[in-house]
Amino acid sequence: MTRYAHITGWGMAVPEAILTNADLEKMVETSDEWITSRTGIRERRIAAKNESTATLAAKAGLRALESTGLLARELDLVIVASASPEHLFPATACLVQDALGATRAGAFDLSAACSGFIYAVQMAAQSIRTGAIDSALVIGAETLSRLVNWEDRETCVLFGDGAGAFVLEARETPGGVLSGVLRSDGSGGSLLTVPAGGSRMPASADTLERNLHTIHMNGREVFRFATRVMATATREVVAGAGLKMDDIELVVPHQANLRIIEAAARGLHLPMERFMVNIERYGNTSSASIPMAVCEAVEQGRVRPGDHLVLVGFGAGLTWGALALQWVETRRPPGVQRSRLTLWTFLAHLRSFALRVWRRLEGLFWGTSSEG
Ligand code: COA
Secondary structure, eight states: OOOEEEEEEEEEEOOSOEEEHHHHHTTSSOOHHHHHHHHOOOEEEOOOTTOOHHHHHHHHHHHHHHTTTOOGGGOSEEEEEOSSOSOSSSOHHHHHHHHHTOTTOEEEEEOOGGGHHHHHHHHHHHHHHHTSOSEEEEEEEEEGGGTOOTTOHHHHTTBOEEEEEEEEEEESSSOEEEEEEEEEOGGGGGGEEOOSSSSSSOOOHHHHHTTTTSOEEOHHHHHHHHHHHHHHHHHHHHHHTTOOGGGOSEEEEOOSOHHHHHHHHHHHTOOGGGBOOOHHHHOBOGGGHHHHHHHHHHHTTOOOTTOEEEEEEEETTTEEEEEEEEOOOOOOOTTOOHHHHHHHHHHHHHHHHHHHHHHHHHHHHHOOOOOO
16 A cells, blocks of 8 residues: 555644734834845734743644544644754654644654754655554744844844644655755755754853854845755756656745745746745744645635645755645545535546646647746
8 A cells, every 4th residue: 555644634823912013113123115025024923921932832733633523642742843952952843742632753853944844744754655554743833032143133024923834644645745856055054043942052241242053144145055955846846756847736835935935936927926935924933934835725715635735945044845645635524424525526636637638738728828
């Protein structure tokens, strides 16, 4: 039997408190006009005192689990991707494993900054496909507000807090995670970094005074890097799945800067309607941004069974990566017979096939192909 790794559950959690651009105008020398026009961000969420990366992760994880009917104690693996983990150790994933009661799951953190969720889903999917595990809870969670220098206008306007989660399960139905691309270039490590607090530069009075435990970024270079890799990784992962750009119904990019997303759309010759964007309400939530955007895309009816999606991200490391998915409804809602579910899955595949043929014909006859 061929095993496929399907996304059977999803959930997100954000803090209640909203920090608007107008609020930031009172904190640093900036303006709503500058932030909106340069980044697309209007507001972001900021964790309350009693919230942390682990509490947001557990909340998102619980919502994802609840949407599947899978019990926490049935999970085989919990992975938390985060650039702002609860501690250096223990892993945030272990705290989440305990909070959820995932008593037989392995748990570890994955550090690939804003690309972390892509990396973690690919790791979980590979483990499911090999038969090593049957299910995994993958979470991207951040409280970057705790790592931001609130006097540095170049970074403090960008980031926000939140968490998003997927449950992945083994299924026999074709679909789910179809292909993945993971890349890195450590030579660019200094472009985006929290210099102090690790073994290289342990926290001290001096590092505190020099703000070295906060985010330091070369914005222009990161911008250049991001626009370079987004389109390339998307093309690679689509080809790896045996698909064409025309087959992709929705691209869910890392939400770092609207201009970066627009540049990727131009590079791929795709209209912006095929990109999920929610950066205006959350800012850059690093590893959480992609699963949060997927959750909202599903909620808005922009993802339907049978659709092909690309999730693509980049971040500190430097790291970048992409996943190609086929979204197949494999959940078994209460009372729905297995035969009805099979029919539903068959119809979803049929719809997807018909759409692909239609797009090819459209391209052939009217030259409207958006092939990248
Ligand atoms: N408010 C007002 N002015 C600001 C500002 C702010 N919040 N931040 C920077 N500026 C100023 C700069 O000081 C600079 O002034 P100067 O021309 O007098 O030197 C001017 O605006 C232009 O700066 P520049 O860096 O060219 O702006 P930009 O158009 O490149 O936008 C970023 C800056 C940070 C928004 C953009 O480079 C970016 O998004 N980079 C990628 C960052 C990112 O995504 N990081 C996370 C990766 S996961």
